């Protein structure tokens with residue numbers, strides 16, 4: 001009976017000893033072939049979609065986590081290697097989450113020097129006069145991701161506008177995309193299902209185009225890349241509970257990946273083939289401006305203003321209930337009131 005020979009050399013260069021089994025393909029390869037194939041795949045994604053143009057200024061949504069840190073590192077490497085002629089800037093949002101974002105922003109401050117990129121930080125405190133810590137103290141942990149997601153999206157837009165930038169890249173990876181496809185499928189959200197696989201999205205409610213250069217990169221490979229390259233990133237999870245539905249979709253994708261590694265890429269390729277029927281396309285929202293903040297919106301009031309309206313009403317109620325109606329309640333008074341509040 002024929003025996004399968006043990007692979008003792010990298011299956012790509014047939015020279016070096018293998019250092020890892022590639023999660024995406026199962027190939028046993030050496031470190032330098034892994035770097036090469038990982039970076040080349042991102043480059044091919046960029047070139048095949050004409051993602052950047054020479055002279056363009058692009059913001060990298062930098063959270064200090066593994067995905068956006070690998071994104072910044074790889075984009076810097078490719079920009080130099082292939083002379084894209086792009087100027088990259090790091091853009092961070094400080095959501096005001098003690099013990100999480102304050103620490104991860106310190107990482108981004110170091111990345112700024114390591115990658116020789118300018119850094120702009122915008123905060124929920126400055127933009128909305130709320131921090132996520134205060135929001136969670138007011139509404140509880142349930143649904144807090146909805147608030148954070150809406151505010152972050154607009155904060156990144158506003159940061160880009162401040163920098164005079166109209167293109168934002170984020171570290172969303174293949175696992176994130178497969179989860180989103182599954183979530184939209186399970187919710188029957190056909191219009192989002194149609195758009196969520198696109199590498200570039202330019203919504204009616206945003207002046208900034210967004211793109212995902214890592215859309216075909218497996219999360220496991222991003223972690224391996226960051227680990228082998230010893231990149232400086234922040235690995236703690238957000239202290240507030242994750243969105244339950246996404247968490248479940250994530251578990252399904254991880255389970256599928258365990259028995260069929262190509263499942264992630266297969267889900268993305270399937271999602272890319274979905275074509276919206278005309279009647280569904282007609283339901284797409286039209287662009288307008290928010291009557292409250294004047295920002296682009298697909299509704300009369302933008303989502304951020306709707307959420308802020310509820311939060312500010314809660315704050316006003318707490319102050320009226322607990323303080324002798326000062327003109328300007330002190331921050332300390334608001335914090336004390338928020339601490340007493342439970343829903």
Ligand SMILES: Nc1ncnc2c1ncn2[C@@H]1O[C@H](COP(=O)(O)OP(=O)(O)OP(=O)(O)O)[C@@H](O)[C@H]1O
Pocket residue numbers: 060061062063064065066067068069091092093094095152169170171172
């Ligand atoms: N506070 C933030 N400031 C700037 N960009 C952010 C911030 N939070 C998220 N992003 C951007 O959105 C992407 C997806 O964020 P998300 O929190 O869903 O994923 P993640 O897997 O934790 O990403 P990362 O590993 O980069 O933190 C990030 O890779 C980053 O580009």
